[in-house]
Amino acid sequence: MQGHSNLSVLVVDPNPGMRSSLQNMLNQAGISKVEYAVNSGTAIKQLMKKSYDIILCEYDLGVADGQDGQQLLEDLRHHKLIGLLTIFIMLTSEAVYSKVVSAAELTPTDYILKPFTVETLVQRIGRAVERRMAFLPTFQLIGQGNLREAIRSCIKAEAEHPRYATDFARLRAEMLVSLKQYDEAEKVYREILDTRPLGWAHLGHARAVFALGRVDEARAALEELIKANPQLMSAYDLLARCHEAEGQHARAKEVLENAVAISPHMVRRLRKLGEVALDAGDVAAAEKSFKQVVSKARYSEFRNPEDHVNLVKALVKKGDSQQAGGVVRDLERSLRGSPGLDACKAYATAMLHEAAGNPTAAAAELKAASNALKAASGLSSGMKMALVRSCLDHKLDAEASDVMLSVVNDVNSEVTTDQAVAVFERAGRHDLARGIGEQLSAQAQVLLGVADEKRNMGDVRGAVQSLLEAYHIAPDNLKVILALTGGILRQMNELGWDHPLGELCHEQIEKIRKLDPQHPRLQPITDEYNATRRKYGIAV
DSSP states (O other): TTTTTTOOEEEEEEHHHHHHHHHHHHHTTTTEEHHHHHHHHHHHHHHHHHOSSSSEEEEEOOOSSSHHHOOOHHHHHHHTOTTTOOOEEEEHHHHHHHHHHOOOOOOOSSEEEESSSHHHHHHHHHHHHHHHHHHHHHHHHHTOOHHHHHHHHHHHHHHHHGGGGHHHHHHHHHHHHHHTOOOHHHHHHHHHHHOOOOOOHHHHHHHHHTTTTTTHHHHHHHHHHHOOOOOOOOHHHHHHHHHHHHOOHHHHHHHHEEEEEEESHHHHHHHHHHHHHHHTTTTHHHHHHHHHHHHTTTOOTTTTEEEHHHHHHHHHHTTOOOHHHHHHHHHHHHTOOTTTHHHHHHHHHHHHHTTOOHHHHHHHHHHHHHHHTTOOOSSHHHHHHHHHHHHHHHHHHHHHHHHHHHHOOOSSSOOOOHHHHHHHHHOOHHHHHHHHHHHHHHHHHHHHHHHHHHTTTTTTHHHHHHHHHHHOOOTTOOHHHHHOOOOHHHHHHHHHOOHHHHHHHHHHHHHHHOOOTTTTTTTHHHHHHHHHHHHOOOOO
């Protein structure tokens, strides 16, 4: 296998005999950079430290952590531990392959059916490397954040590499979804389906239709897809979202229960089932799901203290405070050192005091949770918003406002000023709603001033960062949008083209066009944007 001696390989297999056999095969193929992981947990730890060209993964990883190779692949991609250039080859039996190949939306680069020879392994690795080379120009553009050029690269590659035409079309559709061009993505998926009735293409089409707001159509298509292919697990997840969008939480719960019965080890799906079950008022189902989540995640690299909080919530609703207290103690013991531990423990303890009829102690713990959030990281906006509502119930106005400000000020939260104000309005606290709105508006104005100061000092990157923070707080404020657009253009003109910022700039220009098509700055900004593209040789 000349020319492949520099490839690095991670073998994931619990069987020492198979690991030894694979090493011998790889050595015969001229590949000597081989490392090993005995289960998904050790694989994840190694991939957190370094990347590999190839991952050879056994599908059946044993019962130690409950994950199979497919679920490991989905975790690695979900948490972005492997990139587009990583070759992931699944090693499996023919019986398992027949089930997995139709059930997986996220597929490996290739499957190798056992038993196999060194010649088969060499051939498949060679084929995977050849495929990677065909995709390399497109993957590089994606890595640069230049999705529009990457889409054009896909179109060109579909003609140049007909063998991979469907794969390029799929990648193109996924990038269109990333750019929120759902109507264009829908067309691409439809073109694929006109040629071949592929499960993932039906699912992608339904996802685009759902994003376009045609929930009924997406739901009907997914129901038919699941009938035809009951092993396509991601279809259940999207169907549950359709039912949630229609306010049918009980139906969403039923769909997820069906999915968990087929594939019981995916922690993210179990967690979602628990949340939906609580919304549907099915405390027993929520308890069961969150217990499984806590148990399965115990030895995971992606443990989340919020799972214990959710289990406490279900147990308190059930009226089982004794068991809930045990969960709080387990939370403190098993997640010691977790950055969100103190906030989660205090919030869970507050629920226990509330259930025991001790509002004074509950309020004290809610205050402690609010203070702990200032030093915590990684906690979800959902938990923070729940804490806000609990603080409002206990008339902890300052704490509720502080937590809400921390949520909106987090650029990753996706919670807008309007959504924050709505929480206070629904609680009947019009005074706090008005106050939080005014505070956030004032913060946005302060950030505009900070951006001006940074720009005047020559810190154009810092100015754009402040403008992005202001934009997160006030995404529909025309003054903020204009400032952000101008700041991005200045940065790119001075420091070079930046594809993600260029895309954001284009989005803001279109937003200005919708908000005020006659605005006097719209045409000058559009002209400057096009001139900047021409300056760097980017097609207008």
